[in-house]
Amino acid sequence: xRRYISNFYHPTSREIQQLPPVLGARDLVVxxxxxxxxxxxxxxxxxxxxxxxxxxxxxxxxxxFPAALVLQWLIKRLPGQGSFYAWTSLVxxxxxxxxxxxxxxxxxxxxxxxxxxxxxxxxxxxKPGWLxxxxxxGIAMMIVLLLVTxxxxxxxxxxxxxxFYACICYCALYIILGVDALLWxxxxxxxxxxxxxxxNWLLMNSNVQHNYSVVMLSFLGVNHPxxxxxxxxxxxxxxxxxxxxxxxxxxxxxxxxLLATMSASVFLFSHPTNELQAGFELSFKxxxxxxxxxxxxxxxxxxxxxxxxxxxxxxxxLVTLAQHQRAPSSFARAYLPGVPLLSLLLQALVIGIVLSxxxxxxxxxxxxxAVFVEMTRNAYQILLAGASVILxxxxxxxxxxxxxxxxxxPLQHELSLRVRPKHIFLLLVAxxxxxxxxxxxxxxxxxxxxxxxxxxxxSSIVLIVVLVILLLSWLCGESPRLRTLAHYQQDETTxxxxxxxxxxxxxxxxxxxxxxxxxxxxEQALAALTDPVTGLPNHRAVMNAxxxxxxxxxxxxxxxxxxxxxxxxxxxxxxxxxxxxxxxEVGQRLxxxxxxxxxxxxxxxxxxxxxxxxxTLAQASEMAQQLQLTLARHPCSWHTEGQTHNIVVTIxxxxxxxxLHTTTQATLLELADLAMYQAKQAGRxxxxxxxxxxxxx
Numbered sequence: 001x002r003r004y005i006s007n008f009y010h011p012t013s014r015e016i017q018q019l020p021p022v023l024g025a026r027d028l029v030v031x032x033x034x035x036x037x038x039x040x041x042x043x044x045x046x047x048x049x050x051x052x053x054x055x056x057x058x059x060x061x062x063x064x065f066p067a068a069l070v071l072q073w074l075i076k077r078l079p080g081q082g083s084f085y086a087w088t089s090l091v092x093x094x095x096x097x098x099x100x101x102x103x104x105x106x107x108x109x110x111x112x113x114x115x116x117x118x119x120x121x122x123x124x125x126x127k128p129g130w131l132x133x134x135x136x137x138g139i140a141m142m143i144v145l146l147l148v149t150x151x152x153x154x155x156x157x158x159x160x161x162x163x164f165y166a167c168i169c170y171c172a173l174y175i176i177l178g179v180d181a182l183l184w185x186x187x188x189x190x191x192x193x194x195x196x197x198x199x200n201w202l203l204m205n206s207n208v209q210h211n212y213s214v215v216m217l218s219f220l221g222v223n224h225p226x227x228x229x230x231x232x233x234x235x236x237x238x239x240x241x242x243x244x245x246x247x248x249x250x251x252x253x254x255x256x257x258l259l260a261t262m263s264a265s266v267f268l269f270s271h272p273t274n275e276l277q278a279g280f281e282l283s284f285k286x287x288x289x290x291x292x293x294x295x296x297x298x299x300x301x302x303x304x305x306x307x308x309x310x311x312x313x314x315x316x317x318l319v320t321l322a323q324h325q326r327a328p329s330s331f332a333r334a335y336l337p338g339v340p341l342l343s344l345l346l347q348a349l350v351i352g353i354v355l356s357x358x359x360x361x362x363x364x365x366x367x368x369x370a371v372f373v374e375m376t377r378n379a380y381q382i383l384l385a386g387a388s389v390i391l392x393x394x395x396x397x398x399x400x401x402x403x404x405x406x407x408x409x410p411l412q413h414e415l416s417l418r419v420r421p422k423h424i425f426l427l428l429v430a431x432x433x434x435x436x437x438x439x440x441x442x443x444x445x446x447x448x449x450x451x452x453x454x455x456x457x458x459s460s461i462v463l464i465v466v467l468v469i470l471l472l473s474w475l476c477g478e479s480p481r482l483r484t485l486a487h488y489q490q491d492e493t494t495x496x497x498x499x500x501x502x503x504x505x506x507x508x509x510x511x512x513x514x515x516x517x518x519x520x521x522x523e524q525a526l527a528a529l530t531d532p533v534t535g536l537p538n539h540r541a542v543m544n545a546x547x548x549x550x551x552x553x554x555x556x557x558x559x560x561x562x563x564x565x566x567x568x569x570x571x572x573x574x575x576x577x578x579x580x581x582x583x584x585e586v587g588q589r590l591x592x593x594x595x596x597x598x599x600x601x602x603x604x605x606x607x608x609x610x611x612x613x614x615x616t617l618a619q620a621s622e623m624a625q626q627l628q629l630t631l632a633r634h635p636c637s638w639h640t641e642g643q644t645h646n647i648v649v650t651i652x653x654x655x656x657x658x659x660l661h662t663t664t665q666a667t668l669l670e671l672a673d674l675a676m677y678q679a680k681q682a683g684r685x686x687x688x689x690x691x692x693x694x695x696x697x
Contacts, residue, residue: 035277386465
C-alpha cells in the first residue's frame, strides 16, 4: 500500500482553522439518540404480534452491538480523529472513499428533509385545516428549514445544552408510553395483542422482511457522531475516552425502541397506514385527549432537533472533506465562532431542493389535494428506503475495515498490530455485521413499505433512487473534487515556483556568503600566520615553512637568523612606537632584499629568519652580506611631532646549511641561533657560519 496513515489525518496543502473542541461522551450520546431514535420509524413496523419486540433484540445482537464494538475498536486503533472518509480512504483508496462519503452526505440531506417533512406532518395532525393545500405544506416546510438552519448556526458550546434538554424530553415520552403499557399489562387489562400465547412470539408470524428492514433503518447512524471527532475535548485521548458513547447510546436506543414497540403492540388494535397517524393514535389512547396534543408537540420538536442534528453532523462531514483537500477549504472555515457557516448554507440549499422535488412537486403531479398527503408519505418512505440502502452499504464498509486492517501487513506494521486470538472474535463479529447489513439491503429492496405498492415496483423504484444517489455522488461529488484538487495543485505549483525562485535567490546569496566566508577564512588564516607589526609571516609560519622544507628537501637549503643590534636602546630612547616602526621598515627592506622563491619571517622580538632554497654555503653568505648592506645603506626614519629622526640599524647574522651542518630541524635552528649569538659576541654587525657538531667538539 502506497498510502500512509498520516496522509489522511493531517492536511498538507494549507492550514485550516480547527473547530473548537467542546464535546464529551454525553454530548455524543445525545447526537446518537437524535440520529437513531425516530418515533415515526418505529411506527413503520407492522406490529401484528408481540414478536415485534424480538426484531429489536435480534437487530441489536447482530447489527447494533457489533457496530458499537467495531467502531470502538477503530477509534482506539486508528490515529487521529474518527471519520468515515479517513477510514475508508485509508483502506479502500481516496476515490472510493470519497464517493462512499459523498453518497452518505446525500443520504444525510434526505434524512434531514424527511425530518422536516415529519415536523410538518405532526403539525398537520394538530391543525388539519392549516395545511390542507400543497402550497401551504410547501411554505411550512421551507419555514421549518429556515428554523432548522438558524438553530444549526448556534455555536456548538451553547447548542449542545439545548439538545441535551430536548433529548431528555424526547426520551421521557418513550419512557412514559412504555411504562404505561407495562403497568397496563401488569394490572391484567386486555391488550391489542395476546402476550401470553407462546405462538404469538414467533418471528415468522409477522412480516419478517418488512420488520427486519425497518429495524436496520432504525439502528443506522451509530457512527455518525464520529463526524464531530475534531470537536471532542482532549484530542485523541479524549476521543478514545468518549468512544464509550457507542455502548451507552446503543443500549439506550434498544430500550427506547422496545418501550415504543411494546406500547404500540399493547394499545394499537389496528395498524394505521400512516406512521405519523399511528403515533398520534398511540398517544391519544395512552395519554388521553388532553395530553395527546402535547405528545405530538414533543414529537414535532424532536423532529426539528433531529433535523438540526443531521445538519450538524453532515456539515462536519463536508468539513472533513475540506480538511482532506476533497472539497473547497471554505467549507471548513468557521465564519461564525465554531460554526462552518458555508457548509450549513450549502446543505440548506440542497435540502430545499430535496423538499421541493420529493415532497412538493412530484407528489402534486399524481393527484388532487385529497391524495397529496398520501403521496407525500409514500415519497417519504421511498426516499427513506433509498437512504437506508446507501447507509447499510456504508456500514458494510465499516464492518470490513477491521478484517482488512488486521490481515493487511503494511497496516499491521503501521499500527503495530499483531493477529491475536481476540482478533478472531472481532472478525467474526465484523462478518456478522456485514451479513446483517447485506440482509438489510436485500429486505429493504424486496419488501414494500407501502401497502398499495407491489414488491416488484417497490424494488424498482427504490433501486432507481439508490442509483440516482450514487450517480449524483459521482457527478456532483467527483466534479468538485477534481476542481478542488486542480485548485490545490495550482496552489502547490505556484508555491513551488515561488519556492524555486526563493531557493535560486538563496543559492545566489549563499554563493556570495560562501565567497565572503572563504575570503574571511583566508584572511583569518593569513592573520593567524602574519605578524601584525612587520606584516611578515610570524613565528608559527616560519616553523611551518621550515617543516615543509625538511619534508620536501632534495637540494641544500640554508636558514639565516638575523637579530637587530642594540634594539633595546631604540625602544628606551624613542619609545615602543618607534621600535615598532623600525621593525616594520626593517622587515619590508629585508623582504625586498631576498630572492623571489625564498621565505622571510619574524621569528620573535627583533629576530628575523630567512629560508633560502637550493643554495650553497657561499651563496647563503653572499645573500647575508647583501641584507646587511640593504640596512646599512640608508638609516631608518622615525617621524614624530613634525620631525624626522634617522636611526641607523645594523644586524647580526647566523647561517646554518642543510644538510652540511645537520639533517634535523631542531638542530638546524639551534646551530643558526648559536651562529647568530657568535656574531653578536664578535662585535655585532657581522656574519657567522654555524659549525658542525664535530667542529664544536
